[in-house]
Amino acid sequence: VSARTETGPGLEAGLLEALRALATDPAALGLADDCARLDWPLGLQLIATHDMLAEGRHFTPDCPPADIGWKLVAVNLSDLAASGARPVALLMGAGIGDDRSLDWARALVAGVGQAVARFGVPLIGGDTIRSGPATVLSLTALGSVPQGRALLRGGARAGDDLWLSGDIGAAGLGLRVALGGAAADAGAAALLKRYRRPVPRLALGLALRGLAHAAMDVSDGLYLDAARLAEASGLAVRIERAAIPLSAEVQASGVPTDQLAAMGDDYELLFTAAPARRAEVLAASAAAQTPVARIGLLEAGRGLLVDGAAPERLGYQHR
């Protein structure tokens, strides 16, 4: 934590206290110094990822702050999961909007704390600032993998099966709920939770080391991310629409699968493995208590085909 946060009344000091209560790992040095100090396990590679979340962009201004904190941790851990990495430590940047109260910021940190506790990864450092009109958050997640065992996006081979964990579309429909486009019944609440409280597929990522040829997390839409995985691997990808797993709530929505597969925020793992290893993939799925579905295959060529045709829209396109 920066020296910037350590004095004065008001938000930064108060928020630092909240962070200190979380940062109990010895590496955090009690957030008393500007740096954290971490013993690195011998011979393991370091996997590092850094994502930001911005108000109005990645969460609505009325989003419960604890959900924002949770999601900040979860989306970064999802990147570690896709690498087959074991989470080691987090550093957080809390840029709190000028009009937010200390209580609001504390609730956000409490959500970070819930995720930290749930996923067993210590917060070891960070920074707290007033960020202007909008809240802007950053997080660095550090993880470890045995030498050369990280899963990469570009490792797929022609003939590989394409697999997906869990199901898709629920978070995208949850975003619609958040934006006020759907009734607030029990089903809507469940979808909203999928949008606001994603669960990174850490156990599955670990179980896929040495088994998956390529992996990534689905954050911008299944079709778009599948196309990216194929492109990174220098291959084409075919998906069978009927094989794409949808939850009961999502099926009940009546939204066409192609629309669901072009929504973001699923945070499922998309990965490839040799067809000869299907039984091992299913065993890894069982061991990780995470369902997986075989939704397609990789082959020589370029591009994405769904039931033999290019889909109209791939996914979330950023500015």
Place this chain on the structure above:
Amino acid sequence: VSARTETGPGLEAGLLEALRALATDPAALGLADDCARLDWPLGLQLIATHDMLAEGRHFTPDCPPADIGWKLVAVNLSDLAASGARPVALLMGAGIGDDRSLDWARALVAGVGQAVARFGVPLIGGDTIRSGPATVLSLTALGSVPQGRALLRGGARAGDDLWLSGDIGAAGLGLRVALGGAAADAGAAALLKRYRRPVPRLALGLALRGLAHAAMDVSDGLYLDAARLAEASGLAVRIERAAIPLSAEVQASGVPTDQLAAMGDDYELLFTAAPARRAEVLAASAAAQTPVARIGLLEAGRGLLVDGAAPERLGYQHR
């Protein structure tokens, strides 16, 4: 770099290209994956720090973007320097304000590139987003130290000398220039540069390993940070006003030393060492080509005294 940045026209895609041009280290994996992968040197501890910079708070909206990029890197490396760490890698979060052009954002990344080249530390990952009305930047700097050799803020001993690198106040006066409070002559330009292009004291930090008992960087004002170092060490600190080093330009400003010592953004190293090791400190200073001055001492007790009295104002107080 997040998958979020990889498609679509416009800022995020263009900015990702600019980041890719910088991220040439193998650990960056060409920014093709969401994670970077780094071989960690055997037996070294990992030092990690994460600071944010926000428009209107840490830089003025009219600040040249390359200077913002430079400062983002420099302030984080300054934290590593104060730990005696060798920089290993950087991850950057670029939250670019909605009304900023791609050219502006590219210039900011170019400033990051200048710092990366100057300090020899690779950029291995990050994220690019539109952040709302204000630009908000985050950076994680990873460094290494031999086991147990990190410098800490709380390690000072009673009787230690208090030392300061370089000189103070120039950056604070440079901020006044940036805010339009001073004439734009050559002297003003030099002060402005001290504010916008701080140089982390990396070589000195390395040279102080095993020699300094405590260290931190001066970011919020010499008096405030000296008080923090003393408090973290459970000691009192005395400073001799006349021993505080000031540059010729700063002396010419006529601003009283107590005001200069309560200004922020110096990014000098403040450290303590045993009086018996003064010659070694001066040798380290010479080896690092970084001037140091002995400005006071640590003793039993609490608080900060300057020429025997408590100063009226300590430093920059945050909201």
